[in-house]
Amino acid sequence: EQVGAPLDLYDNPANLFVAGFIGSPKMNFLKGVIAGTEAGKALVRLPDFGDVTVPVSVKATGLATGTPVTFGIRPEHFDEAGSASIAVVVDILEHLGxxxxxxxxxxxxxSDLVTISASHREAGKSGETLTARFSPDKALLFDAEGKRIY
Incomplete structure (x- = not known):
């Protein structure tokens, strides 16, 4: 599927298979739709998350509005300092120290389960609604065939 050093594969997977295979816990894959483009960014609408729109940096041009994509974000890339967010309800907490x-x-x-890595103190409680913040610069996009959109 892809050849490279482990961290290169982790940071720059060429497709969904590599993105999901490398890393533990695995990357989150959210259903998205291209809502438009502006200034080198694809505006990705996340229908399962209240139609939140996230600007994702891409070099690709000609991404047609309405094109389905997969939005990938790793659990450790959720961060309170992030400029984008999705609202989630906590299902299960796995305390690891x-x-x-x-x-x-x-x-x-x-939606499918979303895995978020949090510090022990900011994890929330089961049944609680959280605003899961992240930096859109950490997100990856994949096309309908599972290939990375750069």
């Missing part, structure tokens, strides 16, 4: 893995779903309940 210095960090806690938060498994959550969209507030609507219409």
């Amino acid at each position: 210095g960090e806690t893995l938060v498994y959550a779903r969209a507030v609507s309940g219409n």
